[in-house]
Amino acid sequence: xxxxxxxxxxxxxxxxxxxxxxxxxxxxxxxxxxxxxxxxxxxxxxxxxxxxxxxxxxxxxxxxxxxxxxxxxxxxxxxxxxxxxxxxxxxxxxxxxxxxxxxxxxxxxxxxxxxxxxxxxxxxxxxxxxx
Numbered sequence: 001x002x003x004x005x006x007x008x009x010x011x012x013x014x015x016x017x018x019x020x021x022x023x024x025x026x027x028x029x030x031x032x033x034x035x036x037x038x039x040x041x042x043x044x045x046x047x048x049x050x051x052x053x054x055x056x057x058x059x060x061x062x063x064x065x066x067x068x069x070x071x072x073x074x075x076x077x078x079x080x081x082x083x084x085x086x087x088x089x090x091x092x093x094x095x096x097x098x099x100x101x102x103x104x105x106x107x108x109x110x111x112x113x114x115x116x117x118x119x120x121x122x123x124x125x126x127x128x129x130x131x
Contacts, residue, residue: 003031004030004119004122005018005030005097005119006119007019008097008119009103009113009116009117009118010030010073010116010117010118010119010122010125011073011074011116011117012117012125013071013073014029014030014032014033014036015027015028015029015030015033015070015071015072015073016028016029016030016052016073016096016097017073017074017113017116019100020104021042021112023106023107023110024105024106024107025056025073025074025076025104025105025107025113026080026101026103026104026105027058027070027072027073027101027102027103028092028096028100028101028102029061029068029070029092029096029100029102030096030097030098031097032126033096033098034061034092034093034096034100035065036105037065037066037068038063038065039061039063039090039091039093040063040089040092040093041060041062041063041064041088042060042061042062042089043059043061043062043085043086043089043092043102044059044060044061044062044071045056045059045081045082045083045085045086045103046059046081046103047078047081048078048079048080048081048118049077049078050077051074051075051076051077051078052072052075052076052077052078052105053075054072054073054074054075054112054115055071055072056071056072056121057069057070057072058070058071058072058078058103059102059103061089061092061102062089062092070102072105073112073116074105074107074108074109074112074113074116075102075107075108075109075112076105076106076107076108077105077106078103078105079105079106080103080104080106081102081103081104082100082101082102082103084099085100085102086123097099
């Protein structure tokens, strides 16, 4: 099973959120998700300035097997996107929790973070999926 960093929060749909401490949250897809998708060939990112709602599709990651929506873990405004993924979408496969981040949101409501899964809860979810 892939390693799950302890400083992240997760959605059941395999997005992760890292709270940066300045009211911002960096978002990506989990190592588990990129493993299921296989080699990524294309990433469609949101536009800086977009307002997004928690649970809504914000980005798309495409592999040779499938396209998959990426959902916003929290509501907020997109303040940064990982433009290097346009040329190198495989960065997500190589480093899902690091260089493979997708976008950064400025949080509307920090309370929403409490609705996300802890690393332990996410690990438990993955174990249930395997059965």
